[in-house]
Every structure is written in structure tokens, then in C-alpha cells.
Amino acid sequence: MTQFPGFPHRGFPEGWFSVGWSDEFKSGAIEYRRYFGIDLVLFRTESGRLVASSAYCPHMGARLDVGGKISGECITCPFHRWQWTADGDNANIPYADKTVNAKLRTYPVKESAGIVWFWNSWRSEEPTSDAPDCDFVMSEEYFHDPVASRRLWSNVRLVPQMVAENIVDGPHTEFVHLADEGAHIANIEIDGTVFLSELDQTYRSGKGPIKGKSFNYSYGVGTQLSKMQFGDYRVVNILSTTPIEEDRCDMRATIFIGLPVEIEQPRSAAYLPPKLQKLIKSHLDSQEQDLPIWETMIYEPKPLLVGEEIRGHVKMRKWAKQFYEA
Template identity: 35%
Template sequence: MDLSGLPFSNRPVGWFQIGWSGEFAPGTAHPLRYFGHDLVAFRTLVGELSVLDGHCPHLGAHLGYGGKVKGDCVACPYHGWEWDTEGRNARIPYQDSPMKMSLRKWPVREQHGCVFMWHDPTGAPPRWALPHVFESYPALPGREEDYYPPYGNSTARFDRESVHTQVTMENGVDSVHFRHTHNAPVDPVLEDWVIRDAELHTRVGFLSPATGNVALTLHNITAGVGLSFSAFEGSYHYRLVFAGTPVDDDTTDYHYTIWYPREPGDTGSIMPPDLRQRIKSQFLYTLEEDMLIWRTQAYVPRPTYAKQDIKPYTAMRKWQKNFYNLPPLNQNSA
């Protein structure tokens, strides 16, 4: 996708996924790059995960490449300066006292095995809450323990894609593409959509070819322009998160996570091989089908809409403008 003609930046405000909890083991440090910033993620031995700006201000070494976790700090691999989970300089090995200086700390949340980070170009703290994989669907009760843990079982990742998250999140109001892109046997219907502050809630019904009744309902929450939370009701009962996180002005990382119900009596953490393969071929593969479109898609600022597209598409695009170029927030009011 050619991003040069898009009427918005690749650095919107919101929550974005930066990985899965299982990728950040206790006592390890990892380099990351998102929103044009070099970052370091490290987890202390007691399990706290922190994300800081990645370069030590002493002489610029990257803390994620060779950095060592010591207590609640990450130590620079160059001269051993230590930075705690709040980003504060906690120790300089060859000096009696640390420096009164800090690295930027990025807000992170871990939820059911996923790691999310807040991004705001103004440096403001989170302006809204992160949706929840299970609790955001009060009409569809579910417990995490009733599903296999996704990491290692049912996740997919696409790195450094030249695909803007705005384009991918517009799938939230697009029911027609299921038939043509994913070979759905029926034409799903967008039954309802409503905007609630930083969230767009949609409901899509899949009709049974045999009865004409709704056999499967997709409940979706689009949060800003970086996250999509979905829960299926009916013939399937799995849940998923689709996330696009800008790396820089030209590329984006995509994460796809599926929570699938356990087989009866199975309390283990690993899916049966046949189930894992079925999820990969039937569900995870749908993201590859979408990517085939998005990678070569041209963004059309003023589309020629079909009649049923006009209201939801125009409402969504108007709403998503709210996530670009937000003014600084009074941090005392957050």
C-alpha cells in the first residue's frame, strides 16, 4: 500500500498491542520499535513488565540489546547504568549516587496473555480505558479458564507491513467482504452499529443457508484505529483480538489472537494438534486473505459507496478522525 497519499498520519492516539506476555520472560530485556521510537521492554524477576525509551542517555547504548535485568531495573550493557521500572536512574556502578534523570515510561497493560501499550504524541496518559476480551460483552459471559491460552496455540503475526491501521479497522463496518474475501457461504448482514466514545460497537449476523435464520453473530468492538475485539455467538464461541501497531511512518506490525474454547475435560495449556491445525487453516488464515487485499489497496478518500455502505462507513471515518492530532491533555484531569 502506498501510504504517501493518505490524509492522516501513522501515529494516532490510543491503545496498541506490542506482543504477547509469553514473549517477555522474567529477568529478560527486549528491544522494540514503535511509533518511530526505539524502546526497551523488560520484565523483573517478580513479573512486572515495563516499557521505557530504549537508549541510555549516558552514551546512547540501546538497553534492549544486551541489557540485563537486575532486581527491578534494567542495566545498560555499555556501562551498567541501571533504570528502574518507572524509568528513573537508580544506580551508576562507579558513582556514589544516581543521576536525577529519567527515561520516558510508556503505559502498558497485560490482559489475558496480550501486552498493550498506550501511545499519545503529546505524552498524555491514557485518555480512555482498554476494552476487555471477556468483560466487555455482558450479554456473553465467559471465563478465561474456559479457553486455551492463545500464545503458542492460536496466534499469528505480520511484521513491518506497509498497511495503515485506518484501512484495516474499516473492516469493522464491512460485512459484505466475508463472502468475497473469506468465501463465506452467505452474505452476512450488519445488524447494528453504535459509537460509544472511543469505541465503535457493531453486530454482524451470519444467516444459515438451510433455514435463513441467524446461525452465527459477530459482536465487535473497534477501539480507536489500533484494536478490534470480537466475540462470536452461535455455531462458534471463540473470541479474538486483531491489532495494528505502527512501527514508523511507513510500516505497521499486526497481531492476531484467538481464544478458543477448551475441549471437554481438557485443562492443559496446549491445544490438541488437530484442533490447532484446524484453527490455523480455518480462522488464522483469514488474516492472510485480508492482507492480500490491504497490501495493494489504494486508499480512496471519497469512495463511491453502495447504498448500504454510506451511513456506517461515513460515520466510522468521521469518528476515527478523533484519534489523530489530539491536543495535549491536562494530566491532572486524566
């Protein structure tokens, strides 16, 4: 496996990682995904339960999404029609009297804020931390459009920790994201697997610079939930980076905007006032601005840090070590 140049850790970090948006997984459908160097399928049973499992049937190794079917709460393999339950137990063999005591490997998944979270760990099959706490964005106060408020960047060359380190990197906001001046770290708090950086930021707007604040929570290294407030605007950005291989990831941004009280929940983003449509687009665009840098840089394990950079980067790198085996 190709290690990212300079990155000091091997393997995949532990934590909850986004493997898609809930509405990509329709009841009765089986979707193939490759993450963490594993071929996976995600399927939704007829009752609506979402399941992640190995893509390969334990009988003779057929790929379950290639001709497989969902029947009730089970997945049926295309090759010899063995059936497996949502918990991975063998439920039926059409040409045998008894089932076998074998397991289709399944993985913990959760859904919140319309995002599917997958537990990856090198030490514990059961989750040892909570999935990102993002249910609050489902309230009527927030708006999200399943098309206009999301963006996926597939198979990009980076490791999740580089994206996590962005939340303590104040100076780059001026040079990469065209903030009016670099952000400053007002506070850092660490609570187990959650790292919070509170930034004082100056956002650009049509009316000139606006001072604001952002609260950026990194859930493990794979997800950064940012709550931003500037002027009358409130924006929540959930940015999630999921390894495919050691040096390649899918990155997903999901934006929720706080609706001003006078605006009723619109049917889609096209019904929002233009300035709010622009707000969504500019936040998605800003996620893209780091990509040419990440995709071509090396990871510097001993960076030359100055001034405000020192506190944030040293704390984050020390905190992040807990997610790796080596």
C-alpha cells in the same frame, strides 16, 4: 516518513496497541522493538513487572538491550553500568557518589489476555482511555494455545484504520473471506473510543452455511475484538495492528474458542477434537485473506459508497478522526 498513499491523517493514532504476547517477555530479559517510529525496549524485572522504555540510555545513548542486564527491579546499561528503575529514575552510577536527576523515558504498558498493551499518544503521556476489555477470555470456558491460536504478520504495508474499517465492510466477507453471503450490519454503537458493529453473518461449515452473529468492538483504530457465535461455536478473535512507521505495521491475531461443556480444558490444541482445531486455524487463515489487498491498495479518502456501505463507513471514518493529531 512515508505516508500511506491517500490516507488523510499524518502521524500515529492514539490508543492502546499490542506490542507482543506476555510470554515473549521473560523475567530478566530485555527485548528490543520498534513501534511508532521509536526504538523501544521491553523488559521484565525480577518481580515480574513489565516495563517499556526508550531503547537508549540517557547518559550517552547506548542501546540498553545490547548487553544490558536486569538486576532486581532495575535495568543496567552495558556502556557505563548506570542503573535505571522501572519508573525511569536513575538508581546508581558505579563511579559517582550521587545519582542524577534525569529520566529514562518509560511508556504505560498493561497486560491482559496474555497480550501486552502499549499506550501511544501525541497528546497525553498518561492513558486517557481503557485498554481493550479482554480479561473475560481467561475464564475456564475459553481455550487458547500459545502457539496454535496466534499468528503474527510482521512489517505489513497498511495503516491500522484499514483493518478497523473491515468491521463495517459487510460485502467483502463474501468475496474475500468466502462467507456464504455478505454480512449485514444489524447495529452500530459508539461509546467514546470504542466502536461496536454487530453483524449478521453466514459462516461456511462442512454441513453447509450456518447463520450467526458477530459483535465487533474496535478499541481505537488499533484493536478489534470480535465475539462470534454460530451454531454451537463461540470464537473470540483479538486482532491488533500496531504501527512501526506511518505505512507499516505488525498485525497480531489471538484466538480464543468457547469450549463445549463436555470438553475439559486440554493441554494443547493437539488434544482438541479435529473440528475445533480446524475452527482455530480457519479463523487465523481468514485474517490473512485481506492482506494481499491491503498491502497493494491505496486508501481512498472519498470512496464511492453504495447501499449498506454508507452508514458503516461514514460513521467509522468520522469516529476515527479523534485518534489523530492531523
